[in-house]
Amino acid sequence: MFSEDDLLPLSALQHLLFCERRAALVHIERLWEENIFTAEGVHLHERVHGQSPVEARNQIRIARGLIVRSLRLGLSGKLDMVEFHQLASAPEKRPARPEGILSDGVSLTGAAGYWRPFPVEYKRGRLRREESYEVQLCAQALCLEEMLGVVVSSGAIYYREPRRRIEIAFEVSLRDETERAAKRLHILVNSGVTPSARYEKKCKSCSLIEQCLPKALSSRKIVQGYIARSIAEALKREGGV
Numbered sequence: 001m002f003s004e005d006d007l008l009p010l011s012a013l014q015h016l017l018f019c020e021r022r023a024a025l026v027h028i029e030r031l032w033e034e035n036i037f038t039a040e041g042v043h044l045h046e047r048v049h050g051q052s053p054v055e056a057r058n059q060i061r062i063a064r065g066l067i068v069r070s071l072r073l074g075l076s077g078k079l080d081m082v083e084f085h086q087l088a089s090a091p092e093k094r095p096a097r098p099e100g101i102l103s104d105g106v107s108l109t110g111a112a113g114y115w116r117p118f119p120v121e122y123k124r125g126r127l128r129r130e131e132s133y134e135v136q137l138c139a140q141a142l143c144l145e146e147m148l149g150v151v152v153s154s155g156a157i158y159y160r161e162p163r164r165r166i167e168i169a170f171e172v173s174l175r176d177e178t179e180r181a182a183k184r185l186h187i188l189v190n191s192g193v194t195p196s197a198r199y200e201k202k203c204k205s206c207s208l209i210e211q212c213l214p215k216a217l218s219s220r221k222i223v224q225g226y227i228a229r230s231i232a233e234a235l236k237r238e239g240g241v
């Protein structure tokens, strides 16, 4: 279990899965730079959080800007939106890992019946499947499960431009991947070591490219390797004379 002081942001998982160096630059070296993609993302989240914090729509109750945390995973964050879907009948107890048994619904103040949480994360751009988004959403679900003692079986990623969302089921494989990512994130941040740069196609869309300098640092490594090999070979030749 982590203490409150050791919690890392849920959003760091997305950086980690995009690029470990990026996660380290942001969360170890405290670097940040906006580009068009991140600025649009920030604007989108601000718009969502600027809406009414609670709303009721038929069989759904909506909460925006909920602060959640998981001491088991060592994560915390502010959620864009959580829908609470009303259950047709009284909640049942269901087996769940690792807590054991969880209810499949919670009661809400001022609302009759029982409700199942369904987190919704807002993203910019076209409709698509992204592993890092799904892990981030699943981590939100694991936080809700730990805090509310309720099973969160699915959620959605809402894409602003097409105004459509993809529903994501929190299967065992996605839960395992999320737990592994949270562990890796803590190991990375605790190590205090930023991984080396390696230029890849994705670097073009990374807002930290000017600070990271992946092309320059990758080629410097090649030059350093060449110089080191040359010196080693020269020393070997000298030793052989």
Ligand code: SF4
Binding pocket: 018, 019, 020, 021, 022, 025, 197, 198, 199, 200, 202, 203, 206, 207, 208, 209, 212, 213, 214
């Ligand atoms: S520029 Fe490339 S290597 Fe550097 S942090 Fe971004 S994605 Fe990672």
